[in-house]
Amino acid sequence: MKYSFYPGCSMEATAVPYLKSFEAVAHALGIELKEIPDWNCCGATVASGVIGDYPAQVMTSRNLALAEPHGADIVVPCSSCYMNLAITNRKFKEDGHFRQMADEALASVGMKYGGSLNVRQIIDVMVNDVGLDTIKSKVKKPLTGLRVAGYVGCQTPRVFPWEFDDPEQPVFFDKIIEALGATPVKFPVKARCCGSSHSVAQPEITADSCYNIITSAQDDQAHLIAAVCPMCQLNLDAYQDLVKERHKLKTSMPVLFFTQLMAIAMDLPPDAWALKHNIVSPFTALAKFGVGK
Amino acid sequence: MTGFNVSSGPLKYDTEFAREIYSLENGHHIKKCMQCGMCEVSCATRKEMDYSPRKMFLLLRTGQREEFFKSNTMWMCSTCLMCKVRCPRGVPIVDVMHDLKCYAISKGYTERAQAAFYQSFWKEIWSRGKQFEGGLMARYYLKRGWKDIRKDAFRMKDMGLTMLKHGRMPLMPPKSVKGLKDVQKLVEVAKAQLQKGADR
Structure with a gap:
């Protein structure tokens, strides 16, 4: 089982025990994790309240674009990161207007997201993939x-x-x-x-x-x-x-x-x-x- | 009539203000509200709010500009999504709250502690692409000033020390995102797109 891994800001600081235990457990369960290279903050529950939903989602979509070349679904432990990544990803798949706009924004920094990934919550992965x-x-x-x-x-x-x-x-x-x-x-x-x-x-x-x-x-x-x-x-x-x-x-x-x-x-x-x-x-x-x- | 605080004078609707609110990203959803009160009974922080989401939507529809800016409703929302999953009209109430926070900040209504917190949090993301608790707290207290620092000093100091002792409070910020310029440009471009859409 291969996944791209989005740890989120808290796993590097206040949630260190989560990172340590998750990495060890994943390894023991045969889950291969590859951290998304140079990922950025998902915006938490806060960015949307300062810059608006759409700009926050475009910022989040950079992570999806960075993860896509690896070709594996993204596993997210933090609930807020999960919310932002999963909703943005869903919009890429189902909302044509959003996708057109976000593609345009991503292109301005030379990036592209084809919408090929799924964003998965850690519990979902544990129950439905690991079993x-x-x-x-x-x-x-x-x-x-x-x-x-x-x-x-x-x-x-x-x-x-x-x-x-x-x-x-x-x-x-x-x-x-x-x-x-x-x-x-x-x-x-x-x-x-x-x-x-x-x-x-x-x-x-x-x-x-x-x-x-x-x-x-x-x-x-x-x-x-x-x-x-x-x-x-x-x-x-x-x-x-x-x-x-x-x-x-x-x-x-x-x-x-x-x-x-x-x-x-x-x-x-x-x-x-x-x-x-x-x-x-x-x-x-x-x-x-x-x-x- | 059960309330004595309701004037018998004619209510003045400010439709211009209502239209401005409807033009926000998720603003048009407010029109769908049928005033059932499901959000009110589902809300985790209802007792902290001066107006429940339902009442707030009615205020906005009748264009009560001043009441809106005085109210704390959107700042109390903790994004727990209970109202969003229960709303029988499918109003994404949480997303509307985002817009209302945004709107209040853009109009300079930033005196609430929560507004200071939101702005500090965003500055952190903007300046390094990631969140750093130390930086966030420093920015927050700089905004709030001496009175708040004194009020919170004891409580926060003890908690900070405990977290430090347990290795959960890094003193140094994480490395900035290498593509920080890209992150910033994405936000700027997206904001401009949104503006263009609103002007159309």
């Missing part, structure tokens, strides 16, 4: 008894509703957790908002949203939360002190990238777990699986 049976067969240390709240977040299931999952109560992420031997808990807020980038300008909004998510996981007796999106993980993990202070919450809730859980269950070397980067300590929750500092 749950393959994942199960690679699990050497099943996470039996570990109760996991699978937090899918907002954009991942909602960019193209029903294309690979339910936009409000997604199920594929729980299937991956199950394949690792762990128990996915009910967790009805699994696709609700984490407060996203309000964490800078109005952190209270993020703290309130994260409080709902953490307490829902606690209500379902989860030992930890598994996340897909770098922003969700950062908000739930780094802002947890603020949540606790603001809402008089006593207990902590570790928040891991799901690829970290995969690395543990597949018994990859501790470097691939990358747990030293987690702010809320996950070691008590994971002690019985031989995970220590």
